[in-house]
Amino acid sequence: xxxxxxxxxxxxxxxxxxxxxxxxxxxxxxxxxxxxxxxxxxxxxxxxxxxxxxxxxxxxxxxxxxxxxxxxxxxxxxxxxxxxxxxxxxxxxxxxxxxxxxxxxxxxxxxxxxxxxxxxxxxxxxxxxxxxxxxxxxxxxxxxxxxxxxxxxxxxxxxxxxxxxxxxxxxxxxxxxxxxxxxxxxxxxxxxxxxxxxxxxxxxxxxxxxxxxxxxxxxxxxxxxxxxxxxxxxxxxxxxxxxxxxxxxxxxxxxxxxxxxxxxxxxxxxxxxxxxxxxxxxxxxxxxxxxxxxxxxxxxxxxxxxxxxxxxxxxxxxxxxxxxxxxxxxxxxxxxxxxxxxxxxxxxxxxxxxxxxxx
Amino acid sequence: xxxxxxxxxxxxxxxxxxxxxxxxxxxxxxxxxxxxxxxxxxxxxxxxxxxxxxxxxxxxxxxxxxxxxxxxxxxxxxxxxxxxxxxxxxxxxxxxxxxxxxxxxxxxxxxxxxxxxxxxxxxxxxxxxxxxxxxxxxxxxxxxxxxxxxxxxxxxxxxxxxxxxxxxxxxxxxxxxxxxxxxxxxxxxxxxxxxxxxxxxxxxxxxxxxxxxxxxxxxxxxxxxxxxxxxxxxxxxxxxxxxxxxxxxxxxxxxxxxxxxxxxxxxxxxxxxxxxxxxxxxxxxxxxxxxxxxxxxxxxxxxxxxxxxxxxxxxxxxxxxxxxxxxxxxxxxxxxxxxxxxxxxxxxxxxxxxxxxxx
DNA sequence: ACGACCGCCTAAACCGGTTTACGGGACCGT
DNA sequence: ACGGTCCCGTAAACCGGTTTAGGCGGTCGT
Numbered sequence: 001x002x003x004x005x006x007x008x009x010x011x012x013x014x015x016x017x018x019x020x021x022x023x024x025x026x027x028x029x030x031x032x033x034x035x036x037x038x039x040x041x042x043x044x045x046x047x048x049x050x051x052x053x054x055x056x057x058x059x060x061x062x063x064x065x066x067x068x069x070x071x072x073x074x075x076x077x078x079x080x081x082x083x084x085x086x087x088x089x090x091x092x093x094x095x096x097x098x099x100x101x102x103x104x105x106x107x108x109x110x111x112x113x114x115x116x117x118x119x120x121x122x123x124x125x126x127x128x129x130x131x132x133x134x135x136x137x138x139x140x141x142x143x144x145x146x147x148x149x150x151x152x153x154x155x156x157x158x159x160x161x162x163x164x165x166x167x168x169x170x171x172x173x174x175x176x177x178x179x180x181x182x183x184x185x186x187x188x189x190x191x192x193x194x195x196x197x198x199x200x201x202x203x204x205x206x207x208x209x210x211x212x213x214x215x216x217x218x219x220x221x222x223x224x225x226x227x228x229x230x231x232x233x234x235x236x237x238x239x240x241x242x243x244x245x246x247x248x249x250x251x252x253x254x255x256x257x258x259x260x261x262x263x264x265x266x267x268x269x270x271x272x273x274x275x276x277x278x279x280x281x282x283x284x285x286x287x288x289x290x291x292x293x294x295x296x297x298x299x300x301x302x303x304x305x306x307x308x309x310x311x312x313x314x315x316x317x318x319x320x321x322x323x324x325x326x327x328x329x330x331x332x333x334x335x336x337x338x339x340x341x342x343x344x345x346x347x348x349x350x351x352x353x354x355x356x357x358x359x
Numbered sequence: 360x361x362x363x364x365x366x367x368x369x370x371x372x373x374x375x376x377x378x379x380x381x382x383x384x385x386x387x388x389x390x391x392x393x394x395x396x397x398x399x400x401x402x403x404x405x406x407x408x409x410x411x412x413x414x415x416x417x418x419x420x421x422x423x424x425x426x427x428x429x430x431x432x433x434x435x436x437x438x439x440x441x442x443x444x445x446x447x448x449x450x451x452x453x454x455x456x457x458x459x460x461x462x463x464x465x466x467x468x469x470x471x472x473x474x475x476x477x478x479x480x481x482x483x484x485x486x487x488x489x490x491x492x493x494x495x496x497x498x499x500x501x502x503x504x505x506x507x508x509x510x511x512x513x514x515x516x517x518x519x520x521x522x523x524x525x526x527x528x529x530x531x532x533x534x535x536x537x538x539x540x541x542x543x544x545x546x547x548x549x550x551x552x553x554x555x556x557x558x559x560x561x562x563x564x565x566x567x568x569x570x571x572x573x574x575x576x577x578x579x580x581x582x583x584x585x586x587x588x589x590x591x592x593x594x595x596x597x598x599x600x601x602x603x604x605x606x607x608x609x610x611x612x613x614x615x616x617x618x619x620x621x622x623x624x625x626x627x628x629x630x631x632x633x634x635x636x637x638x639x640x641x642x643x644x645x646x647x648x649x650x651x652x653x654x655x656x657x658x659x660x661x662x663x664x665x666x667x668x669x670x671x672x673x674x675x676x677x678x679x680x681x682x683x684x685x686x687x688x689x690x691x692x693x694x695x696x697x698x699x700x701x702x703x704x705x706x707x708x709x710x711x712x713x714x715x716x717x718x
Numbered sequence: 719a720c721g722a723c724c725g726c727c728t729a730a731a732c733c734g735g736t737t738t739a740c741g742g743g744a745c746c747g748t
Numbered sequence: 749a750c751g752g753t754c755c756c757g758t759a760a761a762c763c764g765g766t767t768t769a770g771g772c773g774g775t776c777g778t
Contacts, residue, residue, distance in 0.1 A: 076452025093435025299658030
């Protein structure tokens with residue numbers, strides 16, 4: 001016969017137990033400051049009343065939320081549609097859980113990423129795929145929350161975890177070149193914020209640009225080059241890959257080799273090629289990027305650039321936690337000096353690539 | 360030359376602008392109660408100081424967090440390892456974003472799901488795969504937070520969104536039976552909380568039990584039955600599927616048809632079969648469950664039971680939002696009467712199933 | 719017998735905002 | 749000149765906890 005209507009507060013417990021609310025607080029947080037039997041009595045009464053310290057009130061006084069934010073410039077529907085992100089989230093989540101932190105996702109709300117950021121109750125943020133020229137990056141910085149960048153443009157003052165994009169991309173292109181391909185199509189990830197790059201094209205320091213640079217290095221070393229319009233882009237999803245390939249095909253491009261910047265894009269592209277009765281790799285070869293877990297189980301098994309996805313998440317959390325308790329811990333120590341980690345990539349040859357069709 | 364050390368508070372803005380903190384609050388929340396020029400002036404000063412209302416303080420007074428929790432009994436590393444969950448999260452995330460809510464993940468912290476729940480600052484929770492006999496379900500209920508169950512055992516008082524597990528499972532088994540298979544192996548998802556079912560086996564009303572019931576319906580209608588030990592289980596990941604199949608094989612089972620309760624398990628099982636030089640579907644047929652997006656792109660393309668994954672997420676959010684503003688809105692109306700939705704499933708035949716091998 | 723110390727508990731300040739109730743001045747009509 | 753509104757803005761209470769500074773009675777040491 002308990003009333004479900006209202007959540008019991010600390011005063012309710014205090015009154016019921018005939019003690020001050022300080023005592024109730026102590027019973028939960030520093031029981032050693034109370035006589036053992038008093039602490040027990042209070043806890044039993046709290047249990048009976050169904051009392052639990054209000055998490056928000058507790059946060060307010062403690063100044064910590066035990067929550068880590070995962071910031072993405074894209075809406076969650078596209079973020080989670082990329083299998084890459086599942087593995088990344090698994091890595092980040094495992095590391096956060098181990099440290100006792102929960103995960104909160106921060107994505108644009110009513111159009112504003114900074115707005116979402118302001119509403120978020122987090123002790124630190126892992127930002128993934130945040131372009132340095134994102135229009136709201138300054139406002140985000142002003143929140144003063146510790147941030148670690150992943151797969152983003154370097155921003156002064158923030159630590160980062162990235163991979164060897166250039167080397168990976170170069171390896172992918174070299175592989176196709178070695179097989180005799182010369183007509184290549186690049187499928188990139190759409191710049192997260194269309195507005196930010198309306199004039200300048202993709203962020204010149206972003207992931208997409210770095211990978212294109214890697215592709216170009218390999219090409220020019222082989223005396224080849226990308227044709228005009230041979231770089232298309234779409235959201236990093238299976239669907240986006242299919243659409244991007246269709247656009248290129250309709251534009252008249254007839255590549256024999258495709259360099260996709262994510263496995264999801266590669267999967268979509270392969271599907272679209274099939275729909276055009278083109279065989280992979282007999283007619284067209286495809287190289288992906290990421291080496292997601294299912295890559296080996298696909299038809300055909302995907303040749304791709306491996307990157308340590310879960311590890312990337314783990315190391316990001318590691319760096320972030322260091323930044324968080326650098327600010328919480330020693331009184332004077334404001335911020336740690338930012339650290340930049342670059343993880344290795346390597347080519348994994350499977351079955352989606354083959355020799356240039358001799359027709 | 361701004362000091363980065365301390366976050367500006369509302370009093371700082373008030374002092375700087377020569378107004379009360381009430382005025383500052385009004386400038387942000389009810390500008391119409393201030394002279395337009397005053398409101399502007401305050402906002403400009405706030406902007407200059409880099410002031411933003413502290414989200415936690417705001418939550419405390421407003422009583423709302425604009426955050427929805429996603430509760431899973433498993434650690435995030437296993438949850439996110441299942442591609443199914445990516446699609447589900449995409450559905451749930453899109454719906455939440457549209458309503459202006461952020462997403463927070465609630466998974467066991469230091470072993471306690473209820474503990475994590477108590478730390479979470481959310482207005483409502485979507486619980487996925489929560490067994491009715493989970494040891495902490497009572498404690499979770501006592502938090503009083505609105506909850507919608509997905510793929511869980513029904514719990515009195517809470518709304519739920521599920522799928523036709525029995526019908527789907529039956530269709531899967533009927534398909535294999537029609538192809539002539541009689542020796543079947545079931546690979547189920549591991550009960551989330553080992554402790555909860557130590558004695559009783561899996562939750563008799565849980566998803567796993569419902570699907571097994573569906574399989575059995577089809578079998579007994581065909582005069583067949585599951586062999587002893589023909590139900591194995593593992594975490595719903597690719598890896599888990601491989602290990603489960605290996606265990607069954609080592610136990611001497613030699614099925615020609617496999618009923619996996621998730622596509623991830625099916626993928627892992629197919630990989631393990633390959634490692635034993637068994638061909639799919641020539642030697643062994645495999646039916647999955649979920650119809651994740653990559654299912655059609657696998658080698659072989661996966662025969663599976665389709666379920667509307669993203670829609671399940673959307674409808675769960677819909678129900679949850681209704682419950683949330685039923686409690687926030689009209690003063691008297693405590694809770695809405697719980698609603699239970701069951702979404703349809705259907706068999707999708709692709710290439711991972713074939714006729715019983717005549718050897 | 720007296721001061722010091724200790725163990726247990728409490729009053730009050732504080733975290734950083736929002737909201738209610740109200741005060742003062744300008745304007746209006748008479 | 750006076751009461752009634754309206755417009756702007758403020759003081760103080762409040763959200764639900766934590767934490768600091770002490771108070772009080774009993775025991776110990778001498």
